[in-house]
Amino acid sequence: MRMSDFLVRELGRRQVVLFFLCASMLYVLPLILADFPYIDDNWRRLAAGNAWAGQGRLFADWFYQALTFTDGAPDIFPLPLLLATLAMSLALTRLTFHYFAEPTLACCLVPLPLWYNPFLLQNLSYQYDGPIMALSLVAVIYAITFNGSTRVQRWLVPAFLLALAIGLYQISLNVFLGLCAVELVRAIHHRQRWAKVRQMLGSKLAQLGLGMLIYSVTAFPFMEHSERSELLSWGSDPWLQSGINFARVLEKTALLFHGAYAWVFAVLVLCALVGFVRLSRQSQLRKTLLPSLVCLLALAALALLVPGITLLFRDFNEGARTLMGFGVLLLALFYLAHLALAPKCRRLPLLLIIPLMATLSLSFAYGRVLTMQKTFATSALYSLGHDIAExxxxxxxxxxxxxxxxxxxxxxxxxxxxxxxxxxxxxxxxxxxxxxxxxxxxxxxxxxxxxxxxxxxxxxxxxxxxxxxxxxxxxxxxxxxxxxxxxxxxxxxxxxx
Structure with a gap:
């Protein structure tokens, strides 16, 4: 079989799993090679401690207790990250078959931004927290793609998965809501009836409500009160403060679009706009502008969900690790770009690999920076230790x-x-x-x-x-x-x- 045939032919589940396993491992390889204990990792390694339950993340404690066969969290890096990467590969495979009945290599590129999210690199930098955050993403993906044979299964299983995701890392809630917006765009593309679309959205919201209820009676009672968990006060113009916080997020995300990266993502947005126009033409054929309006609102919601629920907290955290929703926004752009490119030529959607390569290049550049930081930190440590010992x-x-x-x-x-x-x-x-x-x-x-x-x-x-x-x-x-x-x-x- 010729190479060109392989690029456009339908892939089996094993081939898709293998693709995602290689791509996912390649993305975290620089972090594994750097082996740099990042911020909180230092005290966790020293104490072999967990203390996630007090942050409302009880299931993170359980994860390390099960993995280490102790009541703490001894340092076993990179085993947790390798397991989380394997789980993510399986989850992305499931998402690919959820989006495409007969996936090709180009189809596999569409959900990959969930993992190839540039800002997710900071999440994965934590040798302890990184795998937990990744597993919360996995739980969300399985919740959004689960389709049981009975109504009870379709409600309870996603609800338990969402409770698990929130109990691992609360910010993953942004990812679930973002993937619901992508489901809305897909429904418009497949010309589903509005009654079915409303039923789908209603079931997703019901699953979320039930999941939060399960979370509230399992992990939430262990959360300790802190200023970080306080919401914005309604007496001090919360909308203005949320707007200011969102502007700060825009300022930080703008750091990514520098040099050729700006051109690459500009072309991606342009292709996504063409895909949006195709959806709009479908709306005109149905003699209504409602699908176009709904799709536009879904994209606006995706942009807002980049920081998502963090905008509601008084102690606003503008760190890159809170921008997990950016990966869903990229996924939506990839999906629309695929709609624009696929009808022209079966090989054209393979161009989506260019922004993914840009992100992969950023991962390796970041890995080298971590290595330099590790060298500097080691030098500083022994310099200070030597002066005290002398x-x-x-x-x-x-x-x-x-x-x-x-x-x-x-x-x-x-x-x-x-x-x-x-x-x-x-x-x-x-x-x-x-x-x-x-x-x-x-x-x-x-x-x-x-x-x-x-x-x-x-x-x-x-x-x-x-x-x-x-x-x-x-x-x-x-x-x-x-x-x-x-x-x-x-x-x-x-x-x-």
Missing amino acids: HRELREAKRIYLAVTYSDRWLVGAAGSFKRLPVLHYLLNVDYYMLAENLPSAGVTNVVAERERRNATHVGYLGYPPLVESLYYRIYLLGDYGFIVMKEPPHGRLLQW
């Missing part, structure tokens, strides 16, 4: 307070990559020199991060002579207590070769 007063200090100083100039080695791909800095989100949780791995156990009193920072302002002077920090000793104060990173120019 001075008996610091070794025997009752406590050493570490100042928490943030800057975007610590990682000089990645300055070139940050300039060419600004989104990399947003994805990395590591703007500190050192975490106190890192130091026990260097044999130093008396260092803690300063708290609200900002002990170390205030000492740095008082003009005491430092016991240790380094390029990036000063260490002071006052009585039995030490204080590590960070310097502002130097403004250095990269050498031009």
